[in-house]
Amino acid sequence: MMILSANTQWVLLSTMMLGMAAGVVGCFAYWKRQSLMSDALSHAALPGVVAGFAVLGTKSLPFMLGGAALSALLGALFIQWIRTSSRVKEDAAMGIVLSVFFGLGIMLLTLANRLPGGQQSGLDSFIFGQSASMVRQDVYTMLGVTLLVLIVTLVAWKEWKLFLFDPQFGGGLGLSGRVMNLLYMVLLVLVIVIGIQAAGVILMAALLIMPGVSARYWTHSYGGMIGLAALFGGASGAVGTLVSASGNGWPTGPFIVLTASVLFVISLTLGTSKGLLVMLLQHRAQRAALTKQHTHPAHETVERGG
Amino acid sequence: MDRVLSVEQLNASYRKNKVLDNVSFEVLPGTLTAIVGPNGAGKSTLLKAILDLHPRLSGVVSCFGSPYAQVKSRIGYVPQRGSVDWDFPTNALDVVMMGLYGKIGWLKWPKRKHRELALAALEEMGLGNYADRQISQLSGGQQQRVFLARALVQDADLYFLDEPLAGVDAATEKVIMDTLNTLKNKGRTVMVVHHDLQTVEEYFDHVLMLNRTVIAHGKTADTFNQANIMRTYGGSLRWMGDRLG
Structure with a gap:
């Protein structure tokens, strides 16, 4: 039995909460068919983190996260702009923004590491995530944002459902697609920003995408999918943190993602509503029933029991 | 008689192409109108432009003598069935409930009476036993009826339906047309984007023939003739000549 320091317990709580928030917002992205968007925006956050550091010359989390939010939003605006003002399709626009912003981030990072104090800044940990670098203040920020995400999801429960399922009909009822889209984008960027310190800009997207996808294999209900995604995301965050804390x-990030992918593989095979095993068993049962039907008439001599 | 809907000089474009060019028409209450025209004529765009779902370049739309935004709650809309992802994790009853969201009030939770209203609408569509059914497990015709039930619970005075009869079987077609006729007989006004020219005369008392602009509009008996069909479809429908000579 591992004995956890008080700090590790706090970090554990916050990565768990982060996973829950990411699971919920990831469901929104999944239904909007924008899973890739979350990946583009997490990568796009990197230059902002470094710029936020460079402005003050010392590690100041509010500045770095503020910078992350700004550059992620800038990335979103670029994607939107490329898509509407040229013939480039959305997936290509995301690919462009993802790689250009990430490249810019790495370049800035190389420069920042040469600044006095740059080496000790812990900037590198934003790439793959380093939850051990988190302090109590970061934990409070993560808890606050997670609660905000969960509250916004619960309060506007039916509005999200309508917006995600049929935004046109929602528009006819007076639910502004523009406002909901903006709110969705704000939640997505918030979760990315609080998540990159623990999960890293490269792997953050996996924490947004996989819990929702895994949850879909277990349930046909909207609430069920959101709840399960929160559970899977929370478990991924917590287990990943525990494993990473056991080494020096x-x-x-990688351990969070590995946990999420184990949950995904389990869901894919054993999921009760769309899992491969269930589908196989249903197919077998149908075949058996068909064989039985055929064996009833006397002239049929199919003797194979399915 | 008061106009239920009046559209004046409506212009709209899609990217670089002008889709609607000075569209003007008025609709009387208690009518059942088919909107017909070739592919790309702007039929769906017309509905969306009226409903503020597509930007208008210019033009004035008024419903019941007021701007659309002020009378939203009196207007029902049935989008094309293909416009949503039917794999979305929800059931038939939940989709129908969405028609009540305006009445329930934003940020409020539905109550038992709302569930009962939604269930009654499903039953009216012959889908009472499918309330808990995951929507991806419904047939195309059943999905269309769910959409119609969702519009019915809105209890609107003016309905817009976008191709409700596309790809449905004969039984569903009958249920839908019976429902629309019931609405009409109750004095409601219904506008339907329709693609099957053979059934226009049988199903609709008015017809709006559209090809980027209004080619003809009026009572089906006076308007739906060979000359207007040729003008709307540009002579590509030679076979209709035999029937409508």
């Missing part, structure tokens, strides 16, 4: 300097 192990990054957190």
